[in-house]
């Protein structure tokens with residue numbers, strides 16, 4: 001372990017509330033939520049109208065959702081002092097704008113967390129709302145506004161972008177069908193190893209046309225600079241890329257490749273199940289019992305899980321499942337390898353071995 005200097009444990013810095021101008025003065029921990037009592041550090045006691053000193057009058061409490069720690073929703077109860085001016089009788093409350101936008105129900109930390117969770121972590125708005133312990137509409141409005149603010153604040157966001165990722169999210173399930181949003185992220189920092197992915201844009205809809213129109217509306221210099229477009233399995237994005245950017249390479253991003261490999265493994269398991277037993281997998285069927293364990297990385301299996309899988313593969317009838325499990329494991333191991341060059345070599349081997357010959361019934 002690295003030789004590190006430890007500071008005293010401190011809830012304010014741990015929850016990053018110092019960055020929001022707050023200090024934690026109390027905590028209330030329950031199994032499903034945490035409430036932190038906070039105060040604003042800066043006093044703010046000079047009248048904005050006449051410059052006289054204000055006399056403390058009383059306090060008001062403002063509730064803010066903060067980012068969850070350990071997946072437990074964390075709510076802030078911020079006590080704000082109210083002052084009355086000794087000169088002009090004007091009344092004001094302590095400025096908390098470093099902690100949250102005026103009238104916002106989410107702290108600035110919660111906004112940043114929500115946007116990242118949605119765009120990079122692939123969480124749904126519903127899941128974000130649950131983690132923040134706010135309503136769906138509150139989370140949705142806040143994320144949209146924050147995405148807009150982050151984008152508009154940075155007019156140079158398209159500069160130097162050479163790798164983008166495009167992905168569709170179900171924005172909302174409605175009775176009339178699902179609503180989609182197409183999210184465009186800058187993956188250049190990931191490719192260069194210089195930082196995390198960055199949100200570039202959000203376009204309503206999932207159609208090929210939405211992405212094509214977006215690409216067409218970008219300046220020529222931006223389109224010329226794009227070398228790689230990573231995308232999920234939706235074919236429309238690929239056609240849009242080929243039509244608008246003939247020189248760019250369209251690739252599938254690691255998240256989706258791993259998911260496709262996992263889906264292929266499931267399809268194979270279901271088919272073998274059907275062939276052997278003539279019915280869908282149910283409780284008691286060995287192939288059904290291991291369905292989740294098969295998706296666990298081989299290096300993360302417990303001794304018991306390992307033995308279960310070994311017993312399954314000892315049966316000659318399950319050889320097809322064993323082979324597709326091997327391919328799936330090789331794919332996730334390649335993507336998870338910390339060294340990108342080694343990961344790439346591993347992936348090349350997987351692709352070569354699969355293309356040399358896949359046993360019948362595996363595709």
Ligand SMILES: [Zn+2]
Pocket residue numbers: 047048049050051052085086087088089090
């Ligand atoms: Zn005054």
